Amino acid sequence: MNEKKNNVKRGSVLITGGGIGGMQAALDLADSGFKVHMIQKESSIGGTMAMLDKTFPTGDCSMCMISPKMVEVGRHPNIDIHTLSEVTAVEGVPGDFQVTVKEQPRYVSHELCTGCGACEKKCPKLVVNDFEQGLSKRKAIFSVLPQAVPHTRVIDPDACIYLQRGRCKACEKFCPTDAILFEDTEKEYRLDVGAIILSPGLARYNPEIRGELGFGRWSNVVTSIQFERILSASGPFMGEIKRPSDERHPRKVAWIQCVGSRDPRNANPWCSSVCCMYATKQAVIAKEHDGAIEPTVFYMEMRAFGKDFDKYVDRAKNQYGVTYRRAMVSDVRQEPGTDNLILRYAKEDGALVDESYDLVVLSIGFQPHPDALEFSHIFGIEPNLHRFAKTTQFDPVDTTRPGIYVTGTFQGPKDIPETVAQGSAVAGRSMALLGEARGTEITEVELPPELDVREEEARVGVFVCHCGINISQSVDVKKVAEDISREPGVAYSDDLMYACAPDGQEKIKELIKEHHLNRVIVASCTPRTHAPLFQDTIRDAGLNKYLFELADIREQCSWCHMGQKEVATRKATDIVRMNVAKTRLLQPVETDSIAVISKGMVIGGGIAGMTSALSLADQGYEVHLVEKEDQLGGLARNVYRTLDGSDVQSFVKDKIAQVKAHPRVVVHTGAEVSNTGGYIGNFKTTLTNGDEFEHGAIVVASGGVEYEPDEYGFKDSDQVITQRDLEKRIAEGLAGTGKHYAMIQCVGSREEPFNYCSRICCQDAVKNAIAIKEKDPAASVTIFYRDIRTYGLREDYYQKARDLGVLFVRFDVENKPDVDVTGSKIRIEAFDAVMNREVAFTADCLVLSTGLRPHPSTERISKQYKLTTNADGYFLEAHVKLRPVDFPSEGIYVAGLAHAPKNVDETVSQALAASGRAGALLSHDRLSVSGIISKHNRDMCMSCLMCMRLCPFGSPFIDEDGKISHNEVICTGCGICAGVCPAKAFQVNSFRDDQIFAMIDAATHDIGASV
Amino acid sequence: MTAQAQAAVKGAKTEEAPPIEPVRDIPTDWEPSVLAFACHYCAFAAADLAGVMRLSYSPNVKIIRLPCTGKIDHSYVMRAFERGVDGLFVAG
Secondary structure, three states, rough: OOOOOOOOOOOOEEEEEOOOHHHHHHHHHHHHHHHHEEOOOOOOOOOHHHHEEOOOOOOOHHHHHHHHHHHHHOOOEEEEEEEOOOEEEEEEEEEEEEEOOOOOOOOOOOOOOOOOOOHHHHHHEEEEEOOOOOOOOEEEOOOOOOOOOOOEEEEEOOOOHHHHHHOOOOHHHEEEEOOOOOOOOOEEEEEOOEEEEEOOOOOOHHHOOOOOHOOOOOOOOOEHHHHHHHHHOOOOOOOOOOOOOOOOOOOOOEEEEOOOOOOOOOOOOOOOOOOHHHHHHHHHHHHHOOOOOOOEEEEEHHHOOOOOOOHHHHHHHHOOOOOOEEEEEEEEEEOOEEEEEEEEOOOOOOOOOEEOEEEEEEEEEEEOOHHHHHHHHHHHHOOOOOEEEOOOOOOOOOOOOOOOEHHHHHHOOOOHHHHHHHHHHHHHHHHHHHHHHHOOOOOOOOOOOOOEEEEEOOOOEEEEEEOOOOOOOOOOOHHHHHHHHHOOOOEEEEOOOOOOOOHHHHHHHHHHHOOOEEEEEEEEEOOHHHHHHHHHHHOOOOOOOOOOEEOOHHHHHOOOOOOOOOHHHHHHHHHHHHHHHHHOOOOOOOOEEOOOOEEEEEOOOHHHHHHHHHHHHHHHOEEEEEEEEOOOHHHHOOOOEEOOOHHHHHHHHHHHHOOOOOOOOEEOOOOOEEEEEEOOOOEEEEEEOEEEEEEEEEEEOOOOOOOOOOOOOOOOOOOOOEEHHHHHHHHHHOOOOOOOOEEEEOOOOOOOOOOOOOOOOOHHHHHHHHHHHHHHOEEHHHHHHHOOOHHHHHHHHHHHHHHHHOOEOOOOOOOEEEEEEEEEEEEEEEEEEEOOEEEEEOEEEEEEOOOEEEOOHHHHHHOOOOOEOOOOOOOOOOEEOOEOOOOOOEEEEEEEHHHHOOHHHHHHHHHHHHHHHHHHHHHEEEEOOOOOOOOEEEOOOOOHHHHHHHHOOOOOOOOOOOOOOEHHHHOOOOOOOHHHHHOOOOEOOOOOOOHHHHHHHHOOOOOHHHO | OOOOHHHHHHHHHOOOOOOOOOEEEEEEEEEEOOEEEEEEOOOOHHHHHHHOOOOOOOOOOOEEEOOOHOOOOHHHHHHHOOOOOOEEEEEE
């Protein structure tokens, strides 16, 4: 801390931008005792992700993922959302900033508006709907999206007839709660906060600039974000794929890539990082919506560099029949009379062709906001060359002004999980800055008293969700609700459009009260993600949260039985009926809490592990750093420079020194974990060197290894080396001048059995090529590649390498270069797929770009902590989009190469994220224990000891009376004890035998016991 | 089982043994009813993933979520067969 003058630390953080990155940061901070002020320019939070239909590579519904987060942010007692607001000035120092906020009038009262929408129906003014990308109209009083948070309507003052011309007031007349405030005015106020997080998100390229593509002229040329809305169930066509000109179903659909990206003349020089994947996703989802569609993607380079991305593209090609054509479209013209579009492009053999398509989607790229420079000025931070926030490779979420952090696309183009990880990372950075002020500005949650329903007869309320059309396209939800209303014990049964949206939740709360419901079922998606949300909802209505069941009729019904509406509806009814049978028997559960050991353990002492350990230690927690080797540093010890020229060696040395000097970091080198017992908040670990310690959280940063090739004569010749060897030679000073270096990419990557991209090799090749050319302009470098994947702002360096005269030769995987090493010369023959002819080179040195592999210890660690890995052997996170650094096992987090191949800056971001998540956990003195645990009835127990022998967690024990007792604190509720107990003295809450029997009976109600 | 085999089985038993029910013909429109017990953490998650990946399977499979397949109790298996299910799938 260089600001010695001011020792004030405030326990609050200001976040500008309520997209997914801002929301993640807000939740991490608010959950760990910081007050959060979220400043949002629009009338609702949600950001870009809320506009998307599905996400790659899992095809998960975007709204279904983000909506619960929006609800959580909206209802969090420690988060204040300031909508229609902007920051106009920032003064102060880290720990104590004074921020001026200007808030535009909403003209509708948050307190009085119920979100019923009566005003919107009556409003006579129609306006182009920006959220729907101009594909539909909205009213002058409106809600940006159906799931808006806050759900208070807003009046668009530029469109409102009354505000413009002084008469109308239709909304006011029809508002049942008098919530309209025409006299509302602009407000300006000051907020005092300790840290600032910038997450303003992105702007998109305006494709009208590239007139030859016809956007704005031909109505069937749409942007990729418009196509997301076309795909969306809540979009202008309700998820049916239609083209704008005549609302016909298009058959041939073309995607044109790199519109607004990788084009310094007409657009932006950088690569937007996500378009290859989103186009693939859109093509796949379009095909799923309408099997007759024939998708073609026109692309320059397939940049599927992320975890499991290449496999997704392969699936798109092989399973969905998406055609990928490596060509740049030079011209899009409308065919007179048909509204079809004629695309002109050069085929791979060079021949010009014209091909007709029904619909064209332009994959438009990301760019900073038009006011990004002004934004930088207000916050006093430096922008980089391209107007994104300036950061460094080693501090990727720190802006140039201390105490102000950046996350998401304002730092550079990136996808959702990286944005979420940076959200947790900036939360961690803020916690490290403000640690001691934690808990000083928050308010405790006040819940209504719990109603005692134990003696009451069951009155089950059933809410069957449409989930847009996700469920209702395959399941007749109204029929399900109607059939279920006749089940015994069901007091109320109806359907809801989006049960998880704020209005849906409010409705559930109201109906619980109105119908005196004492047990609730929501029939929608999986309990694995949505049950906690609804449990909170019913708790708000005064019900114990264990009086709830989620009937999974989406993942386990509508999505598996598409196009079979009758059977799917019957199955959905059966699923709900089974849950009704169980729910009737549910009983309230009282939950316990446990103390948390506020220490962390980090496995792996590379960049990820050291960064993570230091961040946790800076947050105020003691950390045990366990490294298997005798020295810290990991793979980075062999790396000299990053792509932008930053010095990795001194960074690593510096980190090692910091780790060793930090009073709260205990380093255990030459040791591995031999055993960890316990559970979230209370782990106890023994190392192979005999060291023993307790801790509350674990970060797995066990790293990866470099692939050692046997291709292209690597084992036979000293002149065939790896990029790492070359890097070392460059650092030591290249011998000789005017030599020819040839490089071959994707050695050991992107092919079975290692069919994934190692992500770092293109950067390595470009980095080393630039270094060679800068040191020795007489030298020549030729890079043989399949796709150059210099994604994001890394594209600058690809351009630089080409400017320096580095030669790029593209080959196809079926036609790899032939290498012949004789004496001191290496002859390389290849088929240049760009020039469409054989080429031959003689080189002095052949450099292989070898990829990364999972660390051999991964398998052992995965067994030790019961963690899963993906098909390639990298650790699998809890959720690829929204929980990128969490494991499904609670209290364990992942960072670095252990998760997947990545570059240094990404590793640092992820390590900071893991320690942000772990820090949020360790900040709690006590954690609430799950209510789903096994309950032991000592009166029925015979102390046969079966449970004690089989419990993996050691919770049953022999007490002072010589009988079995049960330690509920370490019980995980697995129910093994209940399964083996001959006396049935163990029963698991919410999974009691009578409840399971009831489900079995309900599942078999139509076959009956007569058989 | 053929009639001959049944006779052989019968012949091997003492007279008090209850007669073994002959195997019935399967009606052409018959669909088996399958009940699955799935672990919350893996198999239930896998069933969710099947949905996310839009994999299609027979709608005659109904899933009962358990906190762990270790929770399975012989009485659940007995009850399910008593109630007439044709197959039971325990996954975890």
